[in-house]
Amino acid sequence: MTPAQLSVTFFLQMFIILAVCRVVGWAARRIGQPQVVGEMIAGVLLGPSVIGLLGLTGLPAEWVAAAARSQQALFPPESLKTLYVGAQLGAGLYMFLVGVEFKTDLFASRLRSAMAVSLSGMLVPFLLGVGLALWFIKVPGLFSEKARTFEACLFLGAAMAITAFPMLARIIYERNLTGTSLGALALAAGAIDDATAWCVLAIVLATFGGGAAIAVKAIVGGILYAVFMLTLGRRLLLRLGSATESAGQITPPILAVTLMLFMLGAWAMDAVGIHAVFGGFLLGVAMPRGLFAREIQKQLEPFAVVFLLPMFFTYSGLNTRLDLVNSWPMALVALAALAAACLGKGVACWAAARATGEDNRTAMAVGTLMNARGLMELIILNIGLQKGVILPGLFSVMVVMAVVTTLMATPLFELVYGRHARKSGSFGMTKAGE
Amino acid sequence: MTPAQLSVTFFLQMFIILAVCRVVGWAARRIGQPQVVGEMIAGVLLGPSVIGLLGLTGLPAEWVAAAARSQQALFPPESLKTLYVGAQLGAGLYMFLVGVEFKTDLFASRLRSAMAVSLSGMLVPFLLGVGLALWFIKVPGLFSEKARTFEACLFLGAAMAITAFPMLARIIYERNLTGTSLGALALAAGAIDDATAWCVLAIVLATFGGGAAIAVKAIVGGILYAVFMLTLGRRLLLRLGSATESAGQITPPILAVTLMLFMLGAWAMDAVGIHAVFGGFLLGVAMPRGLFAREIQKQLEPFAVVFLLPMFFTYSGLNTRLDLVNSWPMALVALAALAAACLGKGVACWAAARATGEDNRTAMAVGTLMNARGLMELIILNIGLQKGVILPGLFSVMVVMAVVTTLMATPLFELVYGRHARKSGSFGMTKAGE
Numbered sequence: 001m002t003p004a005q006l007s008v009t010f011f012l013q014m015f016i017i018l019a020v021c022r023v024v025g026w027a028a029r030r031i032g033q034p035q036v037v038g039e040m041i042a043g044v045l046l047g048p049s050v051i052g053l054l055g056l057t058g059l060p061a062e063w064v065a066a067a068a069r070s071q072q073a074l075f076p077p078e079s080l081k082t083l084y085v086g087a088q089l090g091a092g093l094y095m096f097l098v099g100v101e102f103k104t105d106l107f108a109s110r111l112r113s114a115m116a117v118s119l120s121g122m123l124v125p126f127l128l129g130v131g132l133a134l135w136f137i138k139v140p141g142l143f144s145e146k147a148r149t150f151e152a153c154l155f156l157g158a159a160m161a162i163t164a165f166p167m168l169a170r171i172i173y174e175r176n177l178t179g180t181s182l183g184a185l186a187l188a189a190g191a192i193d194d195a196t197a198w199c200v201l202a203i204v205l206a207t208f209g210g211g212a213a214i215a216v217k218a219i220v221g222g223i224l225y226a227v228f229m230l231t232l233g234r235r236l237l238l239r240l241g242s243a244t245e246s247a248g249q250i251t252p253p254i255l256a257v258t259l260m261l262f263m264l265g266a267w268a269m270d271a272v273g274i275h276a277v278f279g280g281f282l283l284g285v286a287m288p289r290g291l292f293a294r295e296i297q298k299q300l301e302p303f304a305v306v307f308l309l310p311m312f313f314t315y316s317g318l319n320t321r322l323d324l325v326n327s328w329p330m331a332l333v334a335l336a337a338l339a340a341a342c343l344g345k346g347v348a349c350w351a352a353a354r355a356t357g358e359d360n361r362t363a364m365a366v367g368t369l370m371n372a373r374g375l376m377e378l379i380i381l382n383i384g385l386q387k388g389v390i391l392p393g394l395f396s397v398m399v400v401m402a403v404v405t406t407l408m409a410t411p412l413f414e415l416v417y418g419r420h421a422r423k424s425g426s427f428g429m430t431k432a433g434e
Numbered sequence: 435m436t437p438a439q440l441s442v443t444f445f446l447q448m449f450i451i452l453a454v455c456r457v458v459g460w461a462a463r464r465i466g467q468p469q470v471v472g473e474m475i476a477g478v479l480l481g482p483s484v485i486g487l488l489g490l491t492g493l494p495a496e497w498v499a500a501a502a503r504s505q506q507a508l509f510p511p512e513s514l515k516t517l518y519v520g521a522q523l524g525a526g527l528y529m530f531l532v533g534v535e536f537k538t539d540l541f542a543s544r545l546r547s548a549m550a551v552s553l554s555g556m557l558v559p560f561l562l563g564v565g566l567a568l569w570f571i572k573v574p575g576l577f578s579e580k581a582r583t584f585e586a587c588l589f590l591g592a593a594m595a596i597t598a599f600p601m602l603a604r605i606i607y608e609r610n611l612t613g614t615s616l617g618a619l620a621l622a623a624g625a626i627d628d629a630t631a632w633c634v635l636a637i638v639l640a641t642f643g644g645g646a647a648i649a650v651k652a653i654v655g656g657i658l659y660a661v662f663m664l665t666l667g668r669r670l671l672l673r674l675g676s677a678t679e680s681a682g683q684i685t686p687p688i689l690a691v692t693l694m695l696f697m698l699g700a701w702a703m704d705a706v707g708i709h710a711v712f713g714g715f716l717l718g719v720a721m722p723r724g725l726f727a728r729e730i731q732k733q734l735e736p737f738a739v740v741f742l743l744p745m746f747f748t749y750s751g752l753n754t755r756l757d758l759v760n761s762w763p764m765a766l767v768a769l770a771a772l773a774a775a776c777l778g779k780g781v782a783c784w785a786a787a788r789a790t791g792e793d794n795r796t797a798m799a800v801g802t803l804m805n806a807r808g809l810m811e812l813i814i815l816n817i818g819l820q821k822g823v824i825l826p827g828l829f830s831v832m833v834v835m836a837v838v839t840t841l842m843a844t845p846l847f848e849l850v851y852g853r854h855a856r857k858s859g860s861f862g863m864t865k866a867g868e
Binding site for chain 2: 001003004006007008010011012014015018019021022026035078080081082084085088089250252253255256257259260263264266267270271276298299300302303305306307386
């Protein structure tokens with residue numbers, strides 16, 4: 001394809017991607033689900049899963065073939081490279097914005113129960129993930145042959161332990177729960193869990209698929225980057241904050257410098273063999289708070305969330321093949337993954353919160369919120385697939401787990417907490433249009 | 435290259451592109467030039483011109499070869515496709531935002547002199563462009579063999595007649611000249627000229643390189659799109675305006691619908707054989723004014739101007755080969771193009787303004803502002819090169835013309851108008867950071 005043909009294809013693709021994401025997102029919001037659930041499903045709908053499943057239903061073969069042809073015409077192989085770059089940029093900028101919102105002062109307020117909840121919400125799913133990995137590695141089509149046993153264990157452990165921290169935070173903020181014990185507890189525990197799970201993933205990626213020299217480069221590079229960002233980098237970045245304060249806004253030069261640093265961080269973490277999203281996330285954590293943080297969100301979030309993230313959901317959906325979950329053994333694998341996810345995260349967090357003295361409603365709400373995996377899980381899974389740790393079969397099973405745990409969160413939260421909170425008046429309104 | 439390699443390259447490229455654009459843009463602003471001049475030059479610096487010129491200087495061949503290798507390592511051929519798609523998106527969104535700012539009510543206030551200035555500022559450069567085309571078409575390496583004489587004439591005429599309308603508008607707004615006779619005259623004349631030049635370009639593209647059927651498709655498609663957008667489309671789009679008013683802001687769904695319409699318009703104009711930027715521009719003109727227009731600028735302009743446009747400048751610079759202007763005949767071609775551009779636009783607009791009764795300072799200021807070609811010229815030239823109307827030689831000559839006329843504008847304007855206006859106090863301040 002010539003560049004001109006690619007760009008024509010790109011405009012049409014983006015129209016359809018945005019349209020499907022919006023329509024499914026709108027339908028999701030109609031039934032009380034967040035937009036992100038809709039977009040996760042929209043991505044799967046745009047991919048080969050639907051056509052694969054149609055093929056299993058016994059519809060006339062030529063109908064299925066026609067559907068497959070139009071899907072392939074919309075997403076010719078060469079155009080996927082542009083989509084991939086846009087998806088990486090979207091996921092990286094999203095993680096950067098998550099980092100900018102990340103508040104380390106949350107930990108202080110409810111330290112004891114937050115530590116208990118986050119530890120059990122991390123250890124239990126991690127151990128269950130390790131257990132599953134020891135089983136799954138013997139099932140063909142799940143882990144790649146290159147993946148050694150301890151890498152498979154670490155990867156599935158990390159993938160089980162992740163929480164949809166940004167979604168959890170949004171539910172807390174939107175319902176005005178930040179000041180409540182539930183809000184403080186869930187935000188602190190979610191943040192600790194996610195940070196730890198990403199560290200474990202970094203270790204997997206650092207050791208994976210290369211010799212000792214490559215692992216050392218990745219580990220040393222990652223640690224140097226993290227230490228630099230959180231110490232000297234944070235102090236150097238304060239100048240961006242004061243420049244913003246004195247201009248009263250983020251001027252084009254400040255935005256350009258921020259984007260340059262993002263590109264450099266993403267490139268550096270990609271180049272040492274970890275992943276661009278770490279570069280973005282750590283840079284975001286190190287960024288100055290206050291006016292800068294609020295304004296950079298305003299300037300980058302609309303384009304990143306409305307335009308770039310749908311590219312990520314679509315790329316992820318194009319890799320999802322639900323038709324691979326077409327046998328009893330695979331269905332069993334999917335059920336086991338889902339059960340381990342809910343038991344390990346939801347139930348364990350509830351138990352830890354109860355054990356440290358939270359009341360039952362708060363404990364159940366914490367468990368529900370921590371259980372949602374959302375976009376964060378998709379990011380981890382796509383990294384695992386791209387680096388060749390997992391195969392499309394396990395990828396698809398885990399996408400189902402991510403979608404189902406995310407779908408469960410809002411209605412369960414409403415059931416165990418929302419009804420009562422609304423009655424007692426301790427509950428804000430959900431923002432319109434989100 | 436795998437998608438993962440492409441995305442690593444992309445992050446590094448973007449870091450360097452943003453850094454070079456910012457550094458050269460900063461240097462340009464230090465000497466009183468606008469940011470856009472710096473970015474036009476930055477794009478050329480990132481391209482093969484510098485290395486080509488180094489090769490002509492007699493430096494050791496291995497140094498030049500090393501510079502060429504690092505330039506090629508940074509921009510491997512496959513990565514240019516992603517850069518191209520980003521550049522098209524940037525140019526399209528930029529033209530969309532130009533359309534959103536486009537005010538048709540400007541024409542009314544100074545109709546007589548505006549018509550005179552815009553007509554002569556269009557006809558004279560157009561005729562000079564036609565004259566040059568009749569000469570250039572005989573010089574090898576300027577026009578492609580596919581280009582018929584009337585197409586070459588129309589293309590060079592349109593390319594000569596274009597004005598950097600957005601830059602002109604920014605100078606007027608930033609210096610608080612909107613209410614002055616100069617402001618009203620320059621804005622109206624610039625808008626009319628640009629709209630007409632784009633129409634001529636659309637005709638060239640519609641007729642170029644295909645049989646009658648293709649030309650009919652392009653012309654009918656373009657007219658239908660324009661008529662639909664400016665009548666029924668404009669009325670349908672009012673709903674976006676009222677949705678914005680009632681929400682008090684542009685919500686994610688409103689932004690998503692706007693971007694979807696942009697993608698559809700860009701795709702449609704590309705698909706019928708004109709160009710994506712027309713789709714964006716006409717959609718922008720048809721968009722509702724008021725809160726919607728202000729807010730969509732706020733949400734899209736930072737990312738489009740700070741992040742996407744540098745991709746366009748770089749892609750354009752990668753196509754620019756100043757080393758092709760290395761012989762006396764080519765130098766003569768470049769001088770003739772530059773002289774025709776300044777005579778046809780600057781001098782003709784001054785004369786028309788004088789003839790309709792404007793004072794000499796206002797007339798000279800109008801001529802100076804209309805003479806700058808800026809980014810709009812680069813957009814036209816890149817379309818001509820991509821569609822195969824012109825060859826790299828003429829492209830490079832015209833890039834020089836665009837840079838020189840843009841460079842001239844600010845100091846000349848200061849000389850003929852700014853000094854006096856500042857003395858008499860009828861002059862605002864330039865915005866910081868732009």
